[in-house]
Amino acid sequence: MREPALVPRLQPFSSTIFAEMTALAVRHEAVNLGQGFPDTDGPEKMLKAAQKALFGGANQYPPGPGRQELREAIAKHRAERYGIEYDPNGEILVTAGATEAIAATLIALTETGDEVIVIEPYYDSYTAAVAMAGATRRVVSLAEGADGRFALDLETVRAAITPATRAILVNSPHNPTGTVFTRAELEGLAKLCVEHDLIAITDEVYEHLTFDEAEHFPLAGFPGMRDRTVSISSAGKSFNCTGWKIGWVCSSPELVAAVKAAKQFITFVSGGPLQPAVAYALDEELDWVEILRGSLMAKRDRLSAGLAEAGFAVRKTEGTYFVCADVRPLGFTDAAELAYQLPERVGVAAVPVKVFTDHPDEWKHLLRFAFCKEDSVLDEAIERLHKLG
Numbered sequence: 001m002r003e004p005a006l007v008p009r010l011q012p013f014s015s016t017i018f019a020e021m022t023a024l025a026v027r028h029e030a031v032n033l034g035q036g037f038p039d040t041d042g043p044e045k046m047l048k049a050a051q052k053a054l055f056g057g058a059n060q061y062p063p064g065p066g067r068q069e070l071r072e073a074i075a076k077h078r079a080e081r082y083g084i085e086y087d088p089n090g091e092i093l094v095t096a097g098a099t100e101a102i103a104a105t106l107i108a109l110t111e112t113g114d115e116v117i118v119i120e121p122y123y124d125s126y127t128a129a130v131a132m133a134g135a136t137r138r139v140v141s142l143a144e145g146a147d148g149r150f151a152l153d154l155e156t157v158r159a160a161i162t163p164a165t166r167a168i169l170v171n172s173p174h175n176p177t178g179t180v181f182t183r184a185e186l187e188g189l190a191k192l193c194v195e196h197d198l199i200a201i202t203d204e205v206y207e208h209l210t211f212d213e214a215e216h217f218p219l220a221g222f223p224g225m226r227d228r229t230v231s232i233s234s235a236g237k238s239f240n241c242t243g244w245k246i247g248w249v250c251s252s253p254e255l256v257a258a259v260k261a262a263k264q265f266i267t268f269v270s271g272g273p274l275q276p277a278v279a280y281a282l283d284e285e286l287d288w289v290e291i292l293r294g295s296l297m298a299k300r301d302r303l304s305a306g307l308a309e310a311g312f313a314v315r316k317t318e319g320t321y322f323v324c325a326d327v328r329p330l331g332f333t334d335a336a337e338l339a340y341q342l343p344e345r346v347g348v349a350a351v352p353v354k355v356f357t358d359h360p361d362e363w364k365h366l367l368r369f370a371f372c373k374e375d376s377v378l379d380e381a382i383e384r385l386h387k388l389g
Contacts, residue, residue, distance in 0.1 A: 013128040017355045021339065025349035030342070031381040033303075034349040036175070036321040038372040042240035043285040050277035062272040064264055066094025066248070073279040074248050082218050084226065090253045093260050096270040097245035098205045098234040100263065102169070103129040105201050105230050105249065108262035110135040114166035117157065121176050121356035121363060123203070126169055135166070139358040142177060148316035150177040154188040161192065167199040168192075170219060173206035173319030176353055176368040180214040180318040190222035193229075199255070200229040205247075206320045208238045208289045211297040214318035220250070227252040230259065235278040237321070238289050244274045296321070296371070299378060303371040306382030311389045312367075321372040324353060326365050330388055335367045336360075346384045 006014060021034035041047060065071060071088035078084050086092055095101040102125065110116055112134040118126050120139050130137045138160045142150040157168070170189065172181040181189075193200050200219050207216045220229035234247035249259050281288075304314045304323050312325035327335045336352035343349050350367045354360035371378060 009131045009134070010128070013124075013131065016124055017351055018124075021343075021349045021351055024340070024343040028343040028347060030344075030347045030349045031377060031384065032349045033369045033371070033373065033378075033381055034339075034351045036370045036372060037242045038240045038321075039374055039377065040240060043281060043288045046239060046241070046277050046281040046285055049280040050274050053273040053276045058273040058276060060272060062094075062269050062275055064269060065089075065092065065260065066269075067272075067275040067279070070094055070246075070248075070275045070279040070282075073282040074250065077282045078218075078231075078250060082221055084218060084221050084231075084250075086250045087253075091250060091256055093249040093256050093263065094269075094271075094275060095232075095247040095249060095263055096267045097236065098203060098232050098247040099125050100245075100267060101232045101234075101247045101249050101259070102126065102201065102203060103132060104263035104266055105232070105259050106130055106133040106135065106167070106169075108258040109199055109201075109230075109255070110166050113164060115162060115164045117160050117165060117168040117198075119152070119157075119168075119170065119174075120358060121353050122169075123171060123175050124356060126171075126203075130169075136164075137358075138162070138165070141357070141359060141362065142174075142179065144315075148314070149318070150174070150179040150315070152179075152181055152185040152189065154185065154192065157189065158192055161196050161198070165196065165198060167201055169201045169203070171203040173204075173210055173214075173216060175206065175320050176322050176351070176356055177315070177324055178317030178320050178322050180210050180216060183215075183217050186217050186219055187222055190219060190225045193219075194224040198228070200225065202229055202231050204231060204233045205237050207233055208286075209293055209296055209321070210319040211293070211300060212318065216319070227255075230255055235281065238292075239278070239281045239285065240292070241274075241278075244271060244278070246271045246274055246278045299371040299373070299375065302375060303369060303378050303382070306378065307369065307385065310382065310385040312385075315366070321370050322368050323371060324366045324368050327367060328365050334364050336364065339367060346387045348381045348384050 025032040236242035353366035
């Protein structure tokens with residue numbers, strides 16, 4: 001028999017939980033709270049800026065690093081919001097979303113024999129990207145606290161560092177748990193990176209979407225971190241345009257040049273007529289983002305309360321689109337088994353957290369629900385979930 005076409009290191013990644021759950025949701029006409037995308041568009045003037053560019057001749061290859069106005073808008077945003085200065089000519093690279101940015105960074109900066117620390121639960125593309133780079137992942141688990149928050153245990157991170165450790169991949173605000181790492185957690189992480197000469201790769205796509213008293217602090221802003229951190233973000237989550245796939249990398253000239261060397265042979269460039277619109281949004285629509293943040297916080301509260309009323313034990317969400325809920329109070333022991341039943345059983349789709357981990361038994365009690373939906377959609381899902389009780 002012929003060997004499988006897919007090379008062994010990528011065979012675990014042949015399908016994604018999002019595709020599986022979305023297919024089940026479609027088949028059973030379920031409310032899809034599994035995949036994290038909003039069901040409303042971003043700022044109207046941003047959309048009109050894209051339309052203007054589309055019909056104004058911006059339909060050919062943009063410059064390899066990205067359009068100048070977008071790189072300048074990214075630099076301005078990072079400086080004004082976080083006080084971190086980047087040169088738009090050499091320290092910023094526009095990518096096909098954050099997913100490509102992460103993959104290109106790992107391909108450019110790690111190789112066989114290198115270890116990359118990944119914090120679990122992790123977004124599923126991280127481990128696939130580490131595998132594509134030929135590196136080895138070392139997984140560190142967040143600690144589930146009695147207060148419902150998932151905390152970063154710095155001593156566990158320290159214990160995972162070996163002489164082969166090249167980089168650490170950090171996601172805050174964190175998908176899937178909704179944790180936002182504190183200043184103290186990030187300060188400790190920065191000290192470890194400096195002490196062990198590690199590169200930090202930071203996924204900050206939910207940077208604007210923090211709730212209550214939680215605040216996003218870029219790891220690059222801590223002492224010794226600016227030039228060893230590859231800071232990655234995108235427009236998708238901040239401006240409700242996840243399908244545009246416009247992301248960016250900010251770092252030192254040496255690290256950006258390395259990422260660009262890999263990225264240019266993956267997509268080369270992308271999103272030419274969308275880049276001016278994202279530049280406009282970063283310059284002019286942050287007030288809209290603040291309104292979005294308030295709306296999402298209310299949706300978080302709405303879904304969390306509904307899940308609690310339906311019998312779930314709801315965990316604390318400090319940011320992102322997601323809330324995690326414990327299925328054990330409802331009499332279930334494995335959230336993955338329940339997730340595959342939910343679309344047909346009650347007409348709701350969610351995602352089991354254990355698929356984002358190397359230690360599924362430690363996380364098998366949690367489901368992730370997305371609340372970035374219209375209130376009527378959330379209410380319908382809540383009503384259907386009450387049938388579980």
